[in-house]
Amino acid sequence: xxxxxxxxxxxxxxxxxxxxxxxxxxxxxxxxxxxxxxxxxxxxxxxxxxxxxxxxxxxxxxxxxxxxxxxxxxxxxxxxxxxxxxxxxxxxxxxxxxxxxxxxxxxxxxxxxxxxxxxxxxxxxxxxxxxxxxxxxxxxxx
Amino acid sequence: xxxxxxxxxxxxxxxxxxxxxxxxxxxxxxxxxxxxxxxxxxxxxxxxxxxxxxxxxxxxxxxxxxxxxxxxxxxxxxxxxxxxxxxxxxxxxxxxxxxxxxxxxxxxxxxxxxxxxxxxxxxxx
Numbered sequence: 091x092x093x094x095x096x097x098x099x100x101x102x103x104x105x106x107x108x109x110x111x112x113x114x115x116x117x118x119x120x121x122x123x124x125x126x127x128x129x130x131x132x133x134x135x136x137x138x139x140x141x142x143x144x145x146x147x148x149x150x151x152x153x154x155x156x157x158x159x160x161x162x163x164x165x166x167x168x169x170x171x172x173x174x175x176x177x178x179x180x181x182x183x184x185x186x187x188x189x190x191x192x193x194x195x196x197x198x199x200x201x202x203x204x205x206x207x208x209x210x211x212x213x214x215x216x217x218x219x220x221x222x223x224x225x226x227x228x229x230x231x232x
Numbered sequence: 233x234x235x236x237x238x239x240x241x242x243x244x245x246x247x248x249x250x251x252x253x254x255x256x257x258x259x260x261x262x263x264x265x266x267x268x269x270x271x272x273x274x275x276x277x278x279x280x281x282x283x284x285x286x287x288x289x290x291x292x293x294x295x296x297x298x299x300x301x302x303x304x305x306x307x308x309x310x311x312x313x314x315x316x317x318x319x320x321x322x323x324x325x326x327x328x329x330x331x332x333x334x335x336x337x338x339x340x341x342x343x344x345x346x347x348x349x350x351x352x353x354x355x356x357x
Binding site: 100102103104121152170174186221 | 233238241242243244245246247248249250252253254256257260261264265266275278279281282283286300303304305307308309310311312313314315316317318320321322335338339342343345346347350
């Protein structure tokens with residue numbers, strides 16, 4: 091998953107404690123996404139719940155990684171819990187793919203074209219904003 | 233959904249997150265370096281399976297809990313959108329075209345995978 095030290099050596103297998111942290115975070119993030127899906131309807135056939143979860147999660151993950159890069163800290167087990175567990179699990183790729191396919195097969199071609207496009211464009215934008223915000227916070231102001 | 237279904241979703245999401253982490257490490261070790269190939273692999277694999285499941289659910293009668301638990305809980309958590317976005321941004325920091333490549337590869341493999349899973353299940357069922 092995203093690694094602020096992408097140039098680092100090949101990752102080791104997660105330890106049992108890492109797995110427990112990822113599993114706990116995954117339960118929280120995945121369930122929160124499903125709860126949002128149950129609460130929000132899809133106006134005009136737009137999968138609003140998935141879009142909201144993906145954009146919120148991308149912003150927060152960007153902010154977290156920006157914070158790590160500024161402080162030089164890789165948050166270890168709490169990083170596995172928050173990043174690989176909660177935030178990566180709160181967002182989903184398979185739902186976007188299936189919702190797009192469903193829109194296409196139902197003849198809603200505008201949604202099928204616009205939904206993945208908006209998801210990717212806005213997802214990149216909010217992740218970059220999150221990354222930029224926390225990368226700069228606390229740096230020497232003029 | 234019932235409380236029991238939500239608990240089952242949480243359990244499935246735990247498994248999905250751990251399976252994603254393992255797949256990511258396995259791909260990085262196979263390639264000999266960390267990078268976006270792990271997240272692209274989990275997303276393609278998860279999209280293909282989710283596509284097949286969606287097509288199967290249109291034909292077969294599953295119990296009410298099955299699709300939320302397996303599709304939203306396990307597969308929804310096995311795949312990840314935010315990590316893909318961050319992988320593209322980080323790859324693009326050094327070379328913009330590599331970052332664009334991560335996005336294009338994700339869209340292309342995801343589209344082909346979900347279509348292939350969907351089509352295969354439709355033909356078989």
